[in-house]
Amino acid sequence: MKKHLLILAFLILCVGFKASYAQDFSKVEIKVTKVAGSVYMLEGAGGNIGVSVGPDGMLIVDDQYAPLADKIKTALKTLGEGKLKFVLNTHYHPDHTGGNIAFGPDAPIIAQTNVRKRLSEEQKSKFFNLTMPASPKEALPVITFDNAVSVFFNGEEIKVIHFPHGHTDGDSIIFFTGANVVHMGDDFFNGIFPFVDLEAGGDVEGMTKTVGDILSKLPAGVKIIPGHGPLSDADGLKAFHNMLVQTTDIVRKRIAAGKTLDQIKAEGLPEEWKTWGSRFIKTDVWLTLVYNSLSAKH
Numbered sequence: 001m002k003k004h005l006l007i008l009a010f011l012i013l014c015v016g017f018k019a020s021y022a023q024d025f026s027k028v029e030i031k032v033t034k035v036a037g038s039v040y041m042l043e044g045a046g047g048n049i050g051v052s053v054g055p056d057g058m059l060i061v062d063d064q065y066a067p068l069a070d071k072i073k074t075a076l077k078t079l080g081e082g083k084l085k086f087v088l089n090t091h092y093h094p095d096h097t098g099g100n101i102a103f104g105p106d107a108p109i110i111a112q113t114n115v116r117k118r119l120s121e122e123q124k125s126k127f128f129n130l131t132m133p134a135s136p137k138e139a140l141p142v143i144t145f146d147n148a149v150s151v152f153f154n155g156e157e158i159k160v161i162h163f164p165h166g167h168t169d170g171d172s173i174i175f176f177t178g179a180n181v182v183h184m185g186d187d188f189f190n191g192i193f194p195f196v197d198l199e200a201g202g203d204v205e206g207m208t209k210t211v212g213d214i215l216s217k218l219p220a221g222v223k224i225i226p227g228h229g230p231l232s233d234a235d236g237l238k239a240f241h242n243m244l245v246q247t248t249d250i251v252r253k254r255i256a257a258g259k260t261l262d263q264i265k266a267e268g269l270p271e272e273w274k275t276w277g278s279r280f281i282k283t284d285v286w287l288t289l290v291y292n293s294l295s296a297k298h
């Protein structure tokens with residue numbers, strides 16, 4: 001029963017999929033936060049939305065769920081009357097792309113090649129035991145790229161860079177180079193264990209490498225929008241990286257010592273990681289993801 005509830009929580013809060021439409025979206029409020037320069041963050045249900053607002057109009061990064069589209073549009077109006085010009089998708093998960101169907105007819109959707117590929121085809125998830133149907137044409141990205149693309153918008157270069165095999169195989173991280181803001185997509189869950197979609201090309205060590213690479217290049221004073229959790233900064237991302245390194249190391253050593261997944265879960269994690277498992281991904285699920293990710297390579 002507990003496991004059942006846990007899976008339901010994933011469905012609703014982390015990845016969405018079909019069950020998301022059973023959620024009561026009428027209670028969801030969209031919270032608007034100014035981040036820096038022309039960049040804002042919207043929180044509702046699902047992944048955090050980044051917004052660029054200025055003389056060129058609006059650009060959004062991710063769009064949560066279709067039933068929230070009207071509320072998101074209302075929230076965007078409070079930021080100005082500018083027209084929506086571009087939609088970026090950080091990855092294919094429905095809690096980040098569910099609104100594509102509502103925003104796609106208004107503005108071109110831009111995403112990494114694998115995002116369009118996955119949205120175009122039925123996706124089966126063994127982890128969630130469900131099937132996601134292919135998206136209709138109007139919800140698909142119409143501009144795709146393999147490695148990187150830039151959008152010159154509202155007086156700055158918005159760099160969209162692909163990082164392979166982290167949360168999924170189609171992750172992009174968005175750099176608002178003028179505002180000094182980074183939207184990490186789901187390669188950053190602020191203060192909580194992340195979901196890693198191993199069935200869609202995700203990899204725990206890949207995510208750790210991506211986060212480490214980003215950390216080594218961050219300009220001073222940068223603000224960071226995580227895929228999930230509150231607005232953050234370099235210190236918050238450092239804490240997430242430290243968690244990834246330390247907890248993966250624990251699992252790696254236990255595997256090397258010949259321990260089974262059940263034994264590894266029974267031993268749990270040190271107290272310092274307790275709060276990280278208090279939300280979507282509980283400690284034993286995180287240990288399972290790390291174990292499966294490491295085992296897949298051997």
Ligand SMILES: [Zn+2]
Binds near residue numbers: 014091093096167186
């Ligand atoms: Zn995701």
